[in-house]
Amino acid sequence: MTEPADAHERLSKPRRRKEARPAEIVAAGISEFQEHGFHRANLNRIAKKAGISKGTIYLYFASKEALFLAAIETHVTSVMGESEDALTDVNGTTRDLLTKLLENMYARFVHGEAQALLRILLTEGDRMPGVISDYHAMTVQRGSTLLRKILMRGVDRGEVRPGPALETPHVIIAPAVYLAVHHIMFRGAQTLEFEPFFEAHIDTLFHGVLATR
Amino acid sequence: MTEPADAHERLSKPRRRKEARPAEIVAAGISEFQEHGFHRANLNRIAKKAGISKGTIYLYFASKEALFLAAIETHVTSVMGESEDALTDVNGTTRDLLTKLLENMYARFVHGEAQALLRILLTEGDRMPGVISDYHAMTVQRGSTLLRKILMRGVDRGEVRPGPALETPHVIIAPAVYLAVHHIMFRGAQTLEFEPFFEAHIDTLFHGVLATR
DNA sequence: CGCCTTACTGACCCCTAGGTCAGTTGCAAA
């Protein structure tokens, strides 16, 4: 009578799909870990989400921690890789480039999945130094290098004033991270609108707060 | 023979001190929660730190959560109250005022206890909306108001360029929070020196990155 | 010094959730 076979998993009887399992478990894990963090994440729930039993998880992962590492790693690479080529075109003014870069940053940290990832790593990062240093390399280090490149180019073109920011380009994207942190901490409780914040960031970044003599 | 009575608690035999207990337990709790967060904090360890047994904690606090709330509340008010009057003197240029304010911020977020507090609230904040909104009022809201006042005054004096940052002064202190977050995430693993970062922040904040025509 | 109140103790209870494994079943080859 009923044939729910098309839907991914319903109450259909167990199928044996060795190849598909790990990815499905990791996907379920990502969702669970995002929602609850490591400690409060529950393997039975993960199993249910993946449409399997708890035991099956242990056929593919040695422990909760191992699953967690796999999930984070998958998620990091996916999130990082997703909007990669947004700035391969090095045309336009430095102003345009920076604006585009920041829009990208905000999109990921405020609306996107990078926020959940940030939350997890902030919450649970000390248990996995390996992931943390990967994350550092993939985001902070890489971002800094890219930013420095843009700024250098700007200096060459006479658009950017040479200064200490060239050495510590973190400062430039800091407000985006701040907004993400604000969202994580205050959730719906205290809003901080994206638009005006972004405006203020861009404006201050380009011109500073001081009046030009 | 031995009389270690002067040291706070050694292996001296149990004393009955109804008044002093709660504060001692809260102090031990703060230290434990800072170090391990809520879930990994251990009541036996807290008891040991406070020089009492676990049962005694339950004479004064109904549950682990109740102790946690008390500890956080105590800590928030103490940390917030500590450096309050750093800017009651409204003399000097806007530049000086902002520099002083930011030095203060960095001192608390990078070297001080505000960092640990930030970590806890970031990690465990969703379990206590009351504390979170107190924290918001005491830090974000108050800081914004103060900053806006300084900027307004600067505009009046012709030192500050009017702009969107007046509406969203968060942007101005964002890098300090960023640095704190960086420290929390990467601990000793990846260093980010305070001095150059602070320099770059101040410089960019005042003058922006763009070359002045 | 005896007695009573109560701060305090710590062995114990028990629930939660990570981890295990004997048994079940899909599936493909014989």
Added chain:
DNA sequence: TTTGCAACTGACCTAGGGGTCAGTAAGGCG
């Protein structure tokens, strides 16, 4: 169809730690 194997199940085991409570002793009072 039978047989073998490996994917899969879920009841069970166990550790850790929050929470309890019968017992202990400090110390004030008569």
